[in-house]
Amino acid sequence: MTYEEALQQLAASPEDLRDTRRLPPWLRTNLPRQHQFARTLRTVEDLAVGTVCQAARCPNIFECFGCGLGTFLILGPRCSRHCRFCNVLGGSPAPVDPDEPRRVAEAAARLGLRHVVITSVTRDDLPDGGAGHFGRTMEAVRQACPQATVEVLVPDFLGDRAALEVVLAARPDVFNHNLETVPRLYPQVRPQADWQRSLQVLADAVARGLVVKTGMMVGLGEEDGEVLEVIEQVAEVGCPMMTIGQYLRPSRQHLPVARYVHPQRFAVYAAYGQSLGIRSMACAPLVRSSYHAGEGLAGLAHQEGD
Template sequence: MSSESTTVVKPVAAAAEKRVRHPEKAHKPDNPIQRKPAWIRVKAPTSETYHETRKIMRDNNLATVCEEAACPNIGECWSKRHATMMIMGEICTRACAFCNVATGKPNALDPFEPTNVAQAVAKLGLKHVVITSVDRDDLDDGGAAHFAEVIRATREVSPETTIEILTPDFLRKEGALEVVVAARPDVFNHNLETVPRLYGEVRPGARYFHSLRLLDEVKRIDPSIFTKSGIMVGLGEGKEEVLQVMDDLRSADVDFMTIGQYLQPTPKHHAIDRFVTPDEFGHYKKMALSKGFLVVASTPLTRSSYHADEDFAQLRVAREEKLAANG
């Protein structure tokens, strides 16, 4: 799973405006974008490393969710050479009300993309990489085989790099999940995004309980893979609904939960209901940890891949400690 408040990252904003028109949302009424509170303001990216990272993405003909979703953390992450690869194109087959990625008819898959991703990972020197994608409902397997090819190519070039994937839900794509899990990513992430009551207006193309079953099935197929999921808050959900999502994720044996503030990309996207305070995020983290998650990231700026390398190291330690405690 945004904009930058009073300090605008102009290169990213300009690029997003050029690429993304959201014609499917043109008929929707405008929802004025609210001024952001001080706790989610970020600085524009200016470091030399940021521009080096951007060049590597362009040289390898790669898209990143950092740019396509206008992530507020792009300056910090790219300055550390951390970029989240977005495979299978820049056009999604779904039109979620929160998402800044363009919707429409996607192009054919790029057969060179697995190699390009692998080369970019090597050039960036990543110890941990996050690979996500658009939804590809147009493909018979939802892009599962392509995901697996990217994982294998990355492992071949950078065998020491741990791989985290953030996948679509593969809705109505029988056998797709098994193909991805067989490629053995270190972390399998699939975001629930919001509470079930809001799915109809926020994530109309998805099904809450299907996504839960997907996460549960990953653990059934290969218990060694860490599973991860996240939600946005500030969309109109209630506290008890968030706590229920936590319980649902734990029932699927999910290891890691992320909770972040929803930030409205354009006036045509879902309106922000409110800005959740840092204290509330801290409370959610405390509650989630008490329910048994190994790791919880819960801050206004938390996103699925934010600090993913550090979080993965925590996951490993937490699992080892849990196994030791259980004898």
């Protein structure tokens, strides 16, 4: 599919919802499976383990916790950056908890996870950006859950190649770093981040032979052509996995939603990425970076086996 063909298909898709005062029907979620939801919640609370599902007010928390899944949030609840789309708390980060890797590993073992996703707040205050803590957490999880695959979703480490190398050397089964939005919107959406720096993180991980993944949101004011250009750059880097989901405003203090993108447009994004060689394109309104992450890795492995 060419860029022009993708634009034509997007132009022929149903109109996006520009009146954002009400959620469209395709963004409504189901109530949780009560027993498993409560078990997952109790496990993370008993072990004082953070999840991005709770911190970021993820719309899929009912489904994922209801299936015994979750994404662990390490390095504390407070982020050193102030991205205007994110619900994670800002402010002065707490000291790193040396026992956290053990507790995360125990939570993963109690829940019987087959695919463990670990992310963090951004810790620009730490000399290594928290890279060593990522490594220790991966090691603890692998000891407690030798049957599980491990995925990490990391910050950019301020472009510190030595810090990034710590994570790459630990060889996660999936290495994820999100681009989040189109380059034009970085000053408004991610004022403390840098587009080229994030793209370089992905390129470095690809060069190390890892399975690399990235993701972005739509509905922040980008144009469809800009989304296609991001997909092109992800393909050029050699990244085999990408997620695209709808931005949802966590509170009135965050950036407003510019549009609710129609589900058919997500299908065009996915088809375009696949035509460029991105083998796993998870694109839908409620898709998030770690949504059904284990299934995404399994699907990629199945393709490689064909």
